[in-house]
Amino acid sequence: MGYVLRATASNGDIRLFMAVSTDIVEKARKIHDLSPTASAALGRTLTAGSIMGLMLKGDKDNLTITMNGGGPLGNVVVCSNSKGNVKGYVSNPKADLPLNSKGKLDVGGAVGRNGMLTVVKDMGLKDPYVGQVPIQSGEIGDDIAYYFVVSEQVPSALALGVLVDRDTTIKAAGGLLVQMLPGANEMLGDIITFRLHEIPPLSSLIAEGKTGEEILNMLFDDMDLKIYEKIDIDYVCDCSRERVERALIALGRDELLKLKNEDKHIQMQCHFCDKTYEFDEKEIESLIDSAK
Template structure:
């Protein structure tokens, strides 16, 4: 089976859990954006977290996550929906450093620590929900944990990880979100905290072949959990030539005519998936709005 996530309840229903493997998803993102290893890890962690966060919502809701930490990588943007589909990009894909003191990709240095993590939820209402918190570590897992505690007032633990091959392709990726539900007892929380201190890094478990089911068992070895749902996950962009045509029409007759006169056509590229769309002069003429 390809990438997928699991939604579950653990510790007699006192904890809400999502575990995921996103290796193919992040591999696709890396291939499209040609990211260097540290940028791949930062983008992959953000895409994985966004996908799991959207999976918590209902219906056709979607979320947009933006990480702006002030580091050389620039902004990281990820869109995700409840169907396990996610897309995203990083402003500066060609960012990479030597490994940090822990022998890991230095994501914090790439992301920076003087900025914000923001989440916009499109809930189908008149106004979207927006939450924003300061970046506290730049490693992203801790930053998403802080977001849930500060913006949504939900005690949580977020783990996201990406391993990259020397040839820059993605070796393993995935993550988990664990949230404390109302009424959870201190014993269950304490037991979870101790387990999180001893469990190997999530990316290492996935690299060893662990599926989302096995990650759930890794987190709760006593078997006190109940799987509620399994769902595929994938990199997916809903851009199209028609959507870009609509945007070009919105530029107005003068701007479109300038494209025709100066360039004899136009080419646009989707930021999220790097797909290119070409418009001939005749196609642009057809897009000029009637006066």
């Protein structure tokens, strides 16, 4: 479990989302056996995904973030819903890189910078909303902030941090999204950018035991900070045998017959939670019957 605080500052001109997501990133690390760099990349994206999920308007809306930068991690994929619950995976969870020139995990290098950041929002309409921007740094926070500016025309800053311990477990993770609402004084943006650079990294503050409330107070206590909601978030996979069956049936009769002839047994693994679903010959036959 983790949480996100919704807040405003400067008489509502600034919208804030502060996430503490340590346990969620640790859960993802355990499920996928992530390398430290993979933990940082997926953890940052999960944290951002949770915040972006909470910004969705409808209860049943959901969104998917995909980064395909061409780096050794392959694709980084995160899905989230309007409750802020998330799930995700990277194509190559064991890929790792040496620390970068600043002595930090080289997330940008591992994600890669030759590709697109894509956000798909399913809002129950016939066609989903698709927003896409070229990946800038591959460090994820900058990339998603750039997406907000270009695709949604909202000036935004997004700080994301994952601190990996020596034994590769997750010591701390969190994120802070700052958005300027239309009509806000442009000076405010400069002040906030300055303050975000002045404070220690979010993940270090969380590792020291600072709460989300305390971090928001450090940054905005003289700016009419109002924290008005605390929402629990978690890593949740909603896969089920029924869903896997539906996906198999959707392959069609011919494809299923082919699978049955190749092997009398089908094994399907969920990308998000690594759960395995098995189908024996009899069960495959009943799927074939359903796939008219």
